Amino acid sequence: MWTRDRRTRGEWIFDNLNVIAMLILCFATLYPIWYVLVNSFNDGTDAMTGGLIYWVPRKFSLENYDTVFKNAGIMTAMGITVAKTVIGTVLHVFFTAMVAYALSRKELIFRNGYMIMGTITLFFSAPLIPNYLWLRDLGLLDTFWVYIFPFMFSFFDLIIFLAFFREIPDGLEEAAKIDGANDFLIFVRIVLPVSMPVVATIALFHGVWQWNDYFTGLLYTNKADLQPIQTFLYRVVAQSSSNQILGATGGAINRKVTSQSIKLATMVITTLPIVVAYPFLQRYFVKGLMIGSLKG
Structure with a gap:
């Protein structure tokens, strides 16, 4: 049912400015994540040629993930x-x-x-x-x-x-x-x-x-077989040479991957499980944050 908007002009402007500010904040938060995801599916050598990849992979490729998972x-x-x-x-x-x-x-x-x-x-x-x-x-x-x-x-x-x-x-x-x-x-x-x-x-x-x-x-830990995925990712990011990283990830030097593309693919792999699990615990999480706020 249609109802009349009883807000004053000042309240209307304030509410719309809030909406715009929140949209900008959401975009600034989510776009870097999307950028990493898109680039992880892009051909590594193509990404090095220059230019920015915005919304979809410019040259779709699964070589990055194939290289990582074969290690x-x-x-x-x-x-x-x-x-x-x-x-x-x-x-x-x-x-x-x-x-x-x-x-x-x-x-x-x-x-x-x-x-x-x-x-x-x-x-x-x-x-x-x-x-x-x-x-x-x-x-x-x-x-x-x-x-x-x-x-x-x-x-x-x-x-x-x-x-x-x-x-x-x-x-x-x-x-x-x-x-x-x-x-x-x-x-x-x-x-x-x-x-x-x-x-x-x-x-x-x-x-x-x-x-x-x-x-x-x-x-x-000094043993490679005891290091968790985040330590593995840290070592990948710490490497400065493409040849070093490619050699550490299965020796696939002829593949169309780069050190940067492997970093991005590894970041997606390590982040995805937490992103998937979080929604299932969110309802308990919200209840838990309210502990002690009300006394009944």
């Missing part, structure tokens, strides 16, 4: 990344939530002391060299578990869990204890299932971080 190194790196993201996220969420649940109990001995010690870690962290020596003494260097154990707990994420756990009615736990459930069973069977919004939020945060982390593989 055994990138598939190994992708497997490491998937494994560390899944395992690391599950253990991080479970362990951090378990500690947060314990700290949410008022009867916990020295509870305030634990909170003070945890708060200090938000402002002060171990320097690089002591952290390296600590991981070396634990025997985690050049092992897969260097991606998992040091990142199983985050006090910042604990605070988010804590805010949610404090809103869970005490009656749920009391009823479970009457039925004979212990604290661990209550945490697994009751607390975690009703905390899915915050669980999904923390899982998204940590999962994206695990997927994008390249520094850990760069600093703490």
Whole structure:
């Protein structure tokens, strides 16, 4: 049904300027992503001839992706990344939530002391060299578990869990204890299932971080078969010679690819899984951001 626009002229101008500004912002955000995607499907040697490729590939080619996927190194790196993201996220969420649940109990001995010690870690962290020596003494260097154990707990994420756990009615736990459930069973069977919004939020945060982390593989592993995809991408981008990159990606020097085209194709490959997974967790993510904002 048609209704009369009751906005004043000033409000109409202001609203339209907002729309224009948002469209410009969206374009400025999305176009670089589209540009990378289009160029990754363009013939590498054609892109080097000059000119800009705007909306569609000027000379469509799958040689860039063919070169990347034929390299055994990138598939190994992708497997490491998937494994560390899944395992690391599950253990991080479970362990951090378990500690947060314990700290949410008022009867916990020295509870305030634990909170003070945890708060200090938000402002002060171990320097690089002591952290390296600590991981070396634990025997985690050049092992897969260097991606998992040091990142199983985050006090910042604990605070988010804590805010949610404090809103869970005490009656749920009391009823479970009457039925004979212990604290661990209550945490697994009751607390975690009703905390899915915050669980999904923390899982998204940590999962994206695990997927994008390249520094850990760069600093703490020397074995090529233990390096994640982001470290692989970093090494690709760090190369300055086309011959070096082509030699590292299967020796396909005669293919119509360049160092730049392989960089772009690798960037698309490493980014796509997160882009695909994000919409499925977005609804939990929005709920999780509202934690603590309303009290009911």
